[in-house]
Amino acid sequence: MFIEKPYIKFWISGAVTSFAGVFIAKVIAPIIQNPKIAAFTNLFGLIIAFGGLYFIIYAVNKRLRDKAKEQNEDNNAN
Amino acid sequence: MNFDNILNLFQGIATLVDSEPTIAIGRIGLIILGGLLIYLGKKEVLEPLLMIPMGLGMASVNAGVLFLEGGKHGTLFLDPIVSDPTQLMNILQINFLQPVYTFTFSNGLIACLVFMGIGALLDVGFLLQRPFSSMFVALWAELGTILTFPIAVAMGLSFNDAASISMVGGADGPMVLYTSLMLSKNLFVPITVVAYLYLGLTYGGYPYLIKLLVPKKIRAMSMPKEKNPIRITPGEKLAFAVITCSVLCLLFPVAAPLFLSLFIGVAVRESGLTHFYNLISGPILYGATFFLGLLLGVLCEANTILNPQIFKLLILGILALLISGIGGIIGGYIMYFVTKGKFNPVIGIAGVSCVPTTAKVAQKSVNEVNPQEIILPYALGINISGVITSAILAAIYVTLLTAMK
Numbered sequence: 242m243f244i245e246k247p248y249i250k251f252w253i254s255g256a257v258t259s260f261a262g263v264f265i266a267k268v269i270a271p272i273i274q275n276p277k278i279a280a281f282t283n284l285f286g287l288i289i290a291f292g293g294l295y296f297i298i299y300a301v302n303k304r305l306r307d308k309a310k311e312q313n314e315d316n317n318a319n
Numbered sequence: 320m321n322f323d324n325i326l327n328l329f330q331g332i333a334t335l336v337d338s339e340p341t342i343a344i345g346r347i348g349l350i351i352l353g354g355l356l357i358y359l360g361k362k363e364v365l366e367p368l369l370m371i372p373m374g375l376g377m378a379s380v381n382a383g384v385l386f387l388e389g390g391k392h393g394t395l396f397l398d399p400i401v402s403d404p405t406q407l408m409n410i411l412q413i414n415f416l417q418p419v420y421t422f423t424f425s426n427g428l429i430a431c432l433v434f435m436g437i438g439a440l441l442d443v444g445f446l447l448q449r450p451f452s453s454m455f456v457a458l459w460a461e462l463g464t465i466l467t468f469p470i471a472v473a474m475g476l477s478f479n480d481a482a483s484i485s486m487v488g489g490a491d492g493p494m495v496l497y498t499s500l501m502l503s504k505n506l507f508v509p510i511t512v513v514a515y516l517y518l519g520l521t522y523g524g525y526p527y528l529i530k531l532l533v534p535k536k537i538r539a540m541s542m543p544k545e546k547n548p549i550r551i552t553p554g555e556k557l558a559f560a561v562i563t564c565s566v567l568c569l570l571f572p573v574a575a576p577l578f579l580s581l582f583i584g585v586a587v588r589e590s591g592l593t594h595f596y597n598l599i600s601g602p603i604l605y606g607a608t609f610f611l612g613l614l615l616g617v618l619c620e621a622n623t624i625l626n627p628q629i630f631k632l633l634i635l636g637i638l639a640l641l642i643s644g645i646g647g648i649i650g651g652y653i654m655y656f657v658t659k660g661k662f663n664p665v666i667g668i669a670g671v672s673c674v675p676t677t678a679k680v681a682q683k684s685v686n687e688v689n690p691q692e693i694i695l696p697y698a699l700g701i702n703i704s705g706v707i708t709s710a711i712l713a714a715i716y717v718t719l720l721t722a723m724k
Contacts, residue, residue, distance in 0.1 A: 243554035256562050263569040290566055297562060298450040301555055305448065308549045 244300075251300030255293045262290025330385040334392045338384075345621035346381040353378030353616065365519035366676070368605075369612040373515070376616020384620075396617045399425070399508055416617055424614050427500050429607050430493035431580040436604025437493075437674050437706065438584020439596055443559060444551040445700035446707075452654055452662065452697075457704035459653070460670025462646025463488025463639040464712050471635050476628070478723070479503045480510075482716040484632055487514045488639030489709030490521060490673040492611075497577055498713045502720055508618045509629050513636040515615055521673050522680060525644055529684045532648045533664050537655070539688040540663055542697065557589040563707075571714030573721060578710060643671045662697075669698035672705025 244252050266286025273279040327333060335343050353374040360370030380396050387393040397416040401407050411417050423429040446453050464485050471481030483499035483506065495514040499507035529538070564582035568575040587595045618624075651667025665685055669678045678698035685692050 243552075243558050252558065259562065259566045260569075263566055267569060287570065290570060294563055294566060295450065297559060298447055301447045301551055301559070302450070304555075305549050305551070312549070 245304060248300045248304050251303065252297055255296035255300060257293070258296055259290050259293025262286045262288070262293055265289060327386075331382050334384040334386065338392060341625065342621050345625045346384070349381040349619055349621055349624065350378045353381070353619075359519075364523050366522060368608050369515060369615075370519055372609055372612035373616035373619075376613045377619040378616075380617045380620050392622075394620065396620075397614075399618055399623060416614065419610055420614055423607075423610065425500070427497050427576065429611050429614070430496040430500075431576050432603055432607035433493045433611060434577055434580035435584045435599050436607065438581040439588050439600040439604070441581075441585055441588070441674065441703050441706070442699065443556050443585055443589075443703060445696055446703045447551050447556065447559060449697065449700045450704075453700040453704040454708070456647060456650035456654060456667050456701045457670040457672070457708045459650025460643050460647035460667065460672070460701075460705055461489060461708050461712055462649075463641065463643030463671075464709070466642050467635055467639040468716075470638065471631075474631050474635065476631065476635075477503070479720055480506050480628070482720055483507070483510050484513075484635045485639055486709070486713055486716070487517060487636045488643040488671075489705070489712060490518055490640060490643065490671045490677065491706060491709045492518050492673075494577065494709050494713045496611075497574070498716060501573065501717050506626070506628060506632070508623050509626050509632055510636075512615055512619055512624065513629070513632045515612075517636045517640050518673055518676075521640065521644075521671065522676050524640075525668055525671075525677065525680045526684050528641070528644045529648070529665055529668055529680070532645065533651075535688055537663070538665055538685055539692075540660070541689065541692055542663055542694060543661055553589040553591065557586055560585040560589065567711070567714075571711070571718055573717045574710055574714035577713070581706065581710065640671070644668060647671050647677075663692075663694055666694055666698050666701060669701040670705045672702060672709045674702050674706055675699065677705075678702040 263286065266283050266289075270279050270283035270286060273282055335346060338346070353376070356365065356370045356374030356377065358374075359365040360367035360374060376396075380394055383394050383396070384392050385394070395414055397414045397420045398410050399420065401410050407421065411421065423432070465488075467485040467488055468481050471484055472478065476484065479502040483495070483503045486495045486498045487510075489495070492511075492515055496507070496511050499510040503510065560582045564578050567578045571578070584599055587599055647667040647670040648664055649667070650670060651662065651664030654662040654667070655664045663685060665681050668684075669681045671677045678695060678701075681698040682693075682695045685694050
């Protein structure tokens with residue numbers, strides 16, 4: 242299994258957010274007539290795209306934290 | 320037998336006598352510089368993998384000049400400026416390195432091959448474990464890439480040339496090569512040569528910058544150890560590489576070959592494809608590095624390298640690397656204060672993405688004052704982020720400047 246089940250939702254959300262950012266920056270921004278709004282939309286799209294990638298990284302870190310917590314609890318119980 | 324006939328037997332010397340004094344002095348200087356690069360490479364002051372083929376190529380191309388048709392001076396190595404297809408077809412059959420140059424160097428393939436090898440050596444797990452500190456410091460270490468651009472423009476360089484030389488601040492050889500090929504074809508030889516010469520210097524120069532900016536007490540500090548380190552699975556790393564590569568390629572299609580090359584290396588590594596991994600991290604990486612060094616040396620012919628812009632490029636190149644190094648350490652200091660003294664600012668230098676040299680420099684500098692301390696995992700995370708931020712900046716420069724045309 243690539244990604245553990247409880248964390249798939251974070252991965253999917255991150256990937257969808259990222260591609261939505263790409264869509265905003267590369268599809269919506271170029272068709273906006275006002276150059277200032279177009280530039281702002283492009284920047285907004287880029288931020289959303291990178292934010293999505295960070296959400297995925299958050300998922301990885303959340304799994305690491307959860308596992309560390311489990312290990313600590315096991316150690317304490319032993 | 321007259322003197323001319325004797326000189327014709329030794330055309331390398333005859334062309335030296337026959338050429339303009341500037342070119343003759345330049346050729347002699349470059350032969351000596353080639354020897355010096357080999358010496359410094361052997362002594363490991365500079366990166367030997369690049370400097371030894373580069374130094375020998377530089378010395379040979381400036382020594383091996385002969386009279387061609389019509390009394391013109393030239394070599395049998397390669398012609399970097401030939402563009403006419405018929406002329407190119409003829410030259411491909413004469414100059415021995417022309418096929419390697421035309422089919423791998425002038426189209427950026429060699430940069431992508433080196434990048435594939437770098438990708439195969441990268442463990443993105445270090446970045447995934449500490450994403451925020453890694454990206455934050457790596458962004459600071461791009462200060463030279465950003466600040467050199469206006470300085471270069473103020474010094475009279477065009478936007479394209481300024482962007483290409485600014486990329487030296489990212490300290491990523493393939494990236495500089497790729498950007499200069501895309502943006503300033505007329506100056507890509509001197510820019511790439513300057514970049515690779517300076518990248519060799521990072522190993523020797525950055526330790527002094529660290530000593531200058533970080534007091535011994537802070538350098539020697541110990542960072543908190545992780546109690547139960549949990550590994551990031553190869554599946555997670557692979558999925559991250561696939562999504563990141565797709566998103567970055569969609570956002571910056573002009574740099575898609577670089578992103579693909581980097582992440583294909585990561586994907587092969589994390590998929591456990593041992594045969595491909597061995598191929599990419601061995602023969603492809605070292606073969607490409609060898610030919611890159613050799614071609615860079617051979618491109619350092621006096622006629623090509625004695626460009627009036629070279630002095631400006633030399634100043635801007637060192638400035639870019641210096642500002643990036645300082646930026647990285649500033650990023651390290653900010654993390655040091657934010658974490659209340661739990662982050663060693665020396666690690667900031669690893670944000671200058673010369674993989675893995677700057678990470679090793681950080682580790683070496685810390686070990687000089689605290690032999691037990693291991694900071695390499697932190698430094699590698701920042702190093703990998705540095706590669707990604709450099710690629711993004713290269714993509715931004717290429718996209719913006721191409722769009723401005």
